[in-house]
Amino acid sequence: MTRKHPFRPADLDGDRLALYRSITEGPRAQGPRLFDLVSDDGVLLGPFNEFLLRPALGDALQRVGAAVRYAGSLGGRAREMAILVVAAHWDSAFERTAHEAVGRAAGLTDAELAAIAAGAPLDLDDPDEAAVLRLTRALVTGDVNDATWAACVPPLDRETVFELTTLVGYYATLALQMRVFRG
Structure with a gap:
């Protein structure tokens, strides 16, 4: 049994699509691309694909991550x-x-x-x-x-x-x- 289900953009709608766009078009996608967020077929890489399992929770989690990376005071x-x-x-x-x-x-x-x-x-x-x-x-x-x-x-x-x-x-x-x- 495969643990990871790849969510492809063409199969997304509603909250999942909104979260996908928030990740791929938000602060992580701005500036220089130092690592890939999506695979060649558009599947989110790293932890982000699983965020789509429960979009409300995934969105809250990705917003915490964005705040830590882009709105914090640490150098x-x-x-x-x-x-x-x-x-x-x-x-x-x-x-x-x-x-x-x-x-x-x-x-x-x-x-x-x-x-x-x-x-x-x-x-x-x-x-x-x-x-x-x-x-x-x-x-x-x-x-x-x-x-x-x-x-x-x-x-x-x-x-x-x-x-x-x-x-x-x-x-x-x-x-x-x-x-x-x-x-």
Whole structure:
């Protein structure tokens, strides 16, 4: 039994078609295309195809993702480091491939990308980036203890920590869904 049902654009209507268009014509489709959103036959790639299973839920989820990526306060490098920590923890190939490309465009070096993928120490000059990396690694492995909190807040403020925890939860959800549906 196949776990993934590819939704082709010609077969969509109503809420599914509206969600498809929101994903393919919204902020993810603007600017440079650093990774593909759709296959050659128009099927959504990565986690997005399964969003169409329950359009109301899928739309809410894709709006959270768009807010995290395009309306947050995290700098591009810090945001992509956090996403890549989640991708490495969940062994999410789609997110790793897509966000390594976005990370390179945001200024991450190949050495930094390799260290993030391996969970290796990474000496960062920017205190906010270092705090994001440390906090994200703590989040994906269980909890933020008092020592980690004290080391990360400041330089991060509570609003940024809220944004970061939302990002980690969102990308962990995507990784879980892709693992279940073999996306």
